[in-house]
Amino acid sequence: MILRNRWFLYGVSMLAFFLVWDRAAVARVFSSGLPRPYEVVLHLWSMMIDPLAGKSLLGHIWASTQRILIGFTIASLVAVPLGLMMALNRYVNAIVKPLFDLLKPMPPLAWISIAILWFGIGETSKVFIIIIGTFVPCLLDAYNGVRLVEPELYDVIRMLGGKRRHEIIQVCFPAAFPAIFAGLQIALSIAWSCVLAAELVSARSGLGFIIIKGMNLSRPAMIVSGMVVIALVAWGMSQLVSGLERHVCPWKREIEGL
Amino acid sequence: MREERHPGQVKIVCEDITKIFIQKGKQRVHVLDHISLDVKENEFVVILGPGQSGKSTLLRIIAGLETPTEGHVLIDGQEVEGPGPERGLVFQGYMLFAWKTVLGNVEMGPKLLGVPKKERREIAAHYIHLVGLDGFENHYPHQLSGGMKQRVGIARAYANNPKVMLLDEPFGQLDAQTRLFMEMETERIWQTEKRTVLFVTNNIDEAIILGDRIVTMTDKLPGRMGPVYNVNIERPREPTDMRVLKMRHEITEASKLIL
Numbered sequence: 001m002i003l004r005n006r007w008f009l010y011g012v013s014m015l016a017f018f019l020v021w022d023r024a025a026v027a028r029v030f031s032s033g034l035p036r037p038y039e040v041v042l043h044l045w046s047m048m049i050d051p052l053a054g055k056s057l058l059g060h061i062w063a064s065t066q067r068i069l070i071g072f073t074i075a076s077l078v079a080v081p082l083g084l085m086m087a088l089n090r091y092v093n094a095i096v097k098p099l100f101d102l103l104k105p106m107p108p109l110a111w112i113s114i115a116i117l118w119f120g121i122g123e124t125s126k127v128f129i130i131i132i133g134t135f136v137p138c139l140l141d142a143y144n145g146v147r148l149v150e151p152e153l154y155d156v157i158r159m160l161g162g163k164r165r166h167e168i169i170q171v172c173f174p175a176a177f178p179a180i181f182a183g184l185q186i187a188l189s190i191a192w193s194c195v196l197a198a199e200l201v202s203a204r205s206g207l208g209f210i211i212i213k214g215m216n217l218s219r220p221a222m223i224v225s226g227m228v229v230i231a232l233v234a235w236g237m238s239q240l241v242s243g244l245e246r247h248v249c250p251w252k253r254e255i256e257g258l
Numbered sequence: 259m260r261e262e263r264h265p266g267q268v269k270i271v272c273e274d275i276t277k278i279f280i281q282k283g284k285q286r287v288h289v290l291d292h293i294s295l296d297v298k299e300n301e302f303v304v305i306l307g308p309g310q311s312g313k314s315t316l317l318r319i320i321a322g323l324e325t326p327t328e329g330h331v332l333i334d335g336q337e338v339e340g341p342g343p344e345r346g347l348v349f350q351g352y353m354l355f356a357w358k359t360v361l362g363n364v365e366m367g368p369k370l371l372g373v374p375k376k377e378r379r380e381i382a383a384h385y386i387h388l389v390g391l392d393g394f395e396n397h398y399p400h401q402l403s404g405g406m407k408q409r410v411g412i413a414r415a416y417a418n419n420p421k422v423m424l425l426d427e428p429f430g431q432l433d434a435q436t437r438l439f440m441e442m443e444t445e446r447i448w449q450t451e452k453r454t455v456l457f458v459t460n461n462i463d464e465a466i467i468l469g470d471r472i473v474t475m476t477d478k479l480p481g482r483m484g485p486v487y488n489v490n491i492e493r494p495r496e497p498t499d500m501r502v503l504k505m506r507h508e509i510t511e512a513s514k515l516i517l
Binding site: 150152153155156157158159160161162166170171174175177249250251 | 321322323340341342343345346347349351353355356357358366367370371398399400414415418
């Protein structure tokens with residue numbers, strides 16, 4: 001039965017989406033604000049060839065990706081070990097937790113203006129925003145990952161002759177890995193929001209810059225092109241993290257779907 | 259027969275154990291009240307009691323995971339002061355390492371004791387074979403059924419070659435058929451590699467099928483020891499054997515428990 005075929009249904013769903021989009025564009029539902037799908041494809045192609053503000057499309061993709069990689073790497077390298085240490089040592093917890101709880105509820109975008117005052121409109125302020133945004137989920141999930149370990153697993157290690165360090169190496173860390181990766185995934189999507197916001201405020205490059213440029217020039221095809229590329233690149237990076245997780249945590253059950 | 263199996267050497271001594279937990283808000287929970295129990299070498303003793311009778315706490319005290327408020331536990335004359343590899347513990351909830359394969363789980367004990375890789379692989383292979391899991395060495399726990407998970411739990415506890423095996427309601431999460439099958443397997447494994455066993459359960463059939471001796475616990479806290487029964491029925495025992503059924507009747511009558 002072809003109707004039961006997953007790939008066939010995926011195809012039907014995608015086709016229906018593009019058809020509705022195309023008809024809506026032709027019928028000018030959003031007046032001239034919605035380009036037809038093929039116009040977006042053409043625009044993407046033209047951006048590959050004609051540079052915008054001195055950079056081709058790939059250059060802009062790399063500009064945004066680079067900011068995310070730097071910010072995300074710095075934040076995860078600091079926040080994950082800090083979260084683990086907070087969960088394992090109550091003195092570290094007592095010192096860091098009040099500060100963290102104070103800063104945690106503040107949306108990362110609230111830092112944009114002060115970041116520009118501190119670091120100017122260059123790369124540093126954008127990376128800073130990404131660090132602020134990704135730090136919270138990295139730390140929280142590492143911390144919770146350790147705190148939610150089944151305590152009887154430590155009993156197993158102790159009964160088998162293990163010491164405290166074995167409890168940490170053999171139980172704590174591996175048990176916390178899936179939570180750490182969940183945190184990294186959330187951090188990654190927050191990183192994209194942060195980099196976009198920062199680029200919308202001030203930038204001469206990046207995917208946010210393409211979008212804001214398209215708005216200023218009243219070129220919807222340009223805006224939608226930027227949106228599509230962000231979705232594709234963000235999806236690709238998330239797949240990379242998932243792949244890394246499968247490699248590091250081969251015991252994790254595969255979850256079908258989302 | 260009994261004399262042959264138990265040369266009379268006492269392996270575990272519980273002397274006058276009382277346990278009172280102090281919970282938050284200074285509320286005292288009196289869990290165990292003056293429990294005294296001797297277990298002989300290679301004897302299979304079942305502690306039978308309903309839920310909330312303190313039997314698991316008693317096992318955790320013997321394991322060294324809890325300290326008694328009063329009294330003490332001796333194993334081979336040595337006082338138990340904490341958990342240790344000369345006692346193997348099998349958990350009700352399996353407690354396997356989800357991130358380790360069957361092999362990785364079973365070899366964990368020898369690994370923690372510093373046994374070289376080649377040697378501990380051989381030990382693990384031996385016990386994986388003993389519990390009947392050949393061919394599943396590289397499976398992860400989530401790929402196994404409940405009964406198989408507990409086989410891993412038993413093999414893991416055996417792998418350190420403990421003098422004493424402590425089993426805390428090991429088959430409580432299994433369906434009736436698997437449970438009976440695992441009881442038969444426990445009998446077979448124990449006959450192959452004799453150990454002194456303390457087995458906690460709330461299942462009266464399980465107690466009669468497996469135990470040399472059944473120690474009952476009263477049904478309200480604090481847990482006290484009820485009557486003790488010697489099971490003089492040759493092994494392996496069938497749950498429908500008349501003598502098993504008669505004993506079941508006898509214990510149920512005496513304990514006034516719905517077991």
